[in-house]
Amino acid sequence: MxxxxxxxxxxxxxxxxxxxxxxRAESKDVADVVSKIIEDVRHNGDAALIALTKKFDSIDLTEKGFRVSLEEIRDARGSVSKEQLTALTVAANRIESFHANQKPNDLSYTDEQGVGLGLRWSALDAVGLYVPGGTASYPSSVLMNAIPSKVAGVKRRVITVPSLNGEINPMVLAAADVAGVTEVYRIGGAQAIAALAYGTSSIAPVDKIVGPGNAYVATAKKMVYGKVGIDSIAxxxxxxxxxxxxxxxxxxxxxxxxxxxxxxxxxxxxxxxxxxxxxxxxxxxxxxxxxxxxxxxxxxxxxxxxxxxxxxxxxxxxxxxxxxxxxxxxxxxxxxxxxxxxxxxxxxxxxxxxxxxxxxxxxxGPNHVLPTNKTARFSSGLSVFDFLKRTTIVDCNRDSLREIASSAISLAKAEGLDAHARSIAIRMK
Missing domain, CATH: 3.40.50.1980 (Nitrogenase molybdenum iron protein domain)
Structure with missing residues (x-):
């Protein structure tokens, strides 16, 4: 009760x-198992993916192949009902519209001392989008992960999704097609996270991994963080x-x-x-x-x-x-x-x-990938910002450098970093 x-x-x-x-999360410690999976994929690449997928999912990837072909994706789109395809399209359009309004503007100005300052946003080069399998398939999760990355301008978007008997739910593939993702792999679990992080002969590594999964996937994301970025631990x-x-x-x-x-x-x-x-x-x-x-x-x-x-x-x-x-x-x-x-x-x-x-x-329209387990105290739902990074810009000329140099030199000396101080002072002669 x-x-x-x-x-x-x-x-x-x-x-x-x-x-x-x-x-509420699974209490069993999966860290040892996940650590071994990651090391296996890291050192043995495709061979490890084949063996692990056969072990955990009973699928022979040597027969089916790692990557879902464009033909399979298009066939899947054609196999879903008109009503389902319309629903995917309506959802995609609303998600894209909301996330397009999140895109930030670059910042550029000159301060009172004449120093040019700015902030420039740029998209990540490549992201991995993990789509869970398990007791249900979630085409909506494909849209919620893929569309913000598209709006952000990410050039390469990769989906990994575990398959049932080698087959992927047609709605998941149709959602990938609607979201414009063409690189899809029939791999799941911790081995998929490892492949996205470290790469194999068949799968090039990415810069960030997003998307929910089970305890093994969550633990794998924790372990590869630092090699790649992650969104959150769902x-x-x-x-x-x-x-x-x-x-x-x-x-x-x-x-x-x-x-x-x-x-x-x-x-x-x-x-x-x-x-x-x-x-x-x-x-x-x-x-x-x-x-x-x-x-x-x-x-x-x-x-x-x-x-x-x-x-x-x-x-x-x-x-x-x-x-x-x-x-x-x-x-x-x-x-x-x-x-x-x-x-x-x-x-x-x-x-x-x-x-x-x-x-x-x-x-x-807003994203359904949201912070769980009280993490809303310090984090937010998935957004365009998860696929962008900020670069700050500083532009001094001789006069503006002279305006602020003395304070910088003083602080550098206080920290015992004399080369820092001299790097600034030499330009003042």
Missing amino acids: PLKLYATDKHYAEKLDQLLKKE GPSEVVIVADQKNNPEWIAYDLLAQAEHDTAAQSILITDNNSFADLVVSAIDNLLRDLPRSEIAEKSWNDHGAIIVLNSLDEAPILIDMLAPEHLQLATENPEILSKKVSHAGAIFLGRYTPEAIGDYVA
């Missing part, structure tokens, strides 16, 4: 602390829904289940100020679970990690939300805008009764 907390309970603070500290998905009694209980029940069906480790939390409404939502969940194709996953997630928190007033919600720092925050209340302005820590906020979090997973 999901945890139920009442703000009026004298043990509320203690129970809330237990909820905040509860671990944990199980989560939603916090703040809802008053004016909501339809079934709407909120489906919103909670939408998160729960992702993964048995996903977390769905309802915050309300009405106990009777909370009970109606729980009853609705029990009824609606029966008809869900992924009911076993959703039920386990809800029972193991779900929570209902009944507050005295929803005015108390913002402090609690910031403690939870959720990936997704849904505010199904009378004045959601006012409430949202009191929240500092959330990956994405969905305002009002007609903005279910699920719309953000697909077609709203």
Whole structure:
């Protein structure tokens, strides 16, 4: 059963602390296994990829080949229904439009001392986009990772995706085609991360790896960081829904289940100020679970990690939300805008009764790759900025250098770096 907390309970603070500290990620230590996989791929390249893919995925890459051909990608696009292709196109257009508005401008100015200063943005040369397989395929994740990198101007974009019996979900390949990605490899797991980071004879290395995955993928991303950049370490998905009694209980029940069906480790939390409404939502969940194709996953997630928190007033919600720092925050209340302005820590906020979090997973426009496991306290969702880097520009002439040289020379001498001081002083003679 999901945890139920009442703000009026004298043990509320203690129970809330237990909820905040509860671990949802896989507890098993996979570091040793991942380390060996990375070293194997690093030293044995393609041969290691073939052996590891056969071992973990039961696929012989010598027969299927590493790379998905353009013909396979185009065939996949042709095999999906017109409705599905339209949906992919609508989503892609909305995602591209939103992310295009994120592109920053270069900065250039001359300060009071006559020093020219600037900041120039440039795209990464090559990025790896990891697309998870597992219990479900996510063409939406292809769009959410590939399109911001396209908008940023990344020249080479590479998708790696584990395959089932050597075949990749046609919707995933169709999404790759819609997003303009032509370099796709049927490789997954830690071995795919290693190949992207270090390269093999068949796969050239990239500069940054983005995209979610299981514990092995997350650990591999941690281990290759420094050789390449990474976006974040994604944990199980989560939603916090703040809802008053004016909501339809079934709407909120489906919103909670939408998160729960992702993964048995996903977390769905309802915050309300009405106990009777909370009970109606729980009853609705029990009824609606029966008809869900992924009911076993959703039920386990809800029972193991779900929570209902009944507050005295929803005015108390913002402090609690910031403690939870959720990936997704849904505010199904009378004045959601006012409430949202009191929240500092959330990956994405969905305002009002007609903005279910699920719309953000697909077609709203903002990215659905968001910080999990309270990392919204210090990080943000995937954006164009993840595929850009900044270079600062400094331009002195003789006069402007003279204006600021003495302070620099003084600081250099204070740090005991005499060559630094002389490098500046010699230009003043």
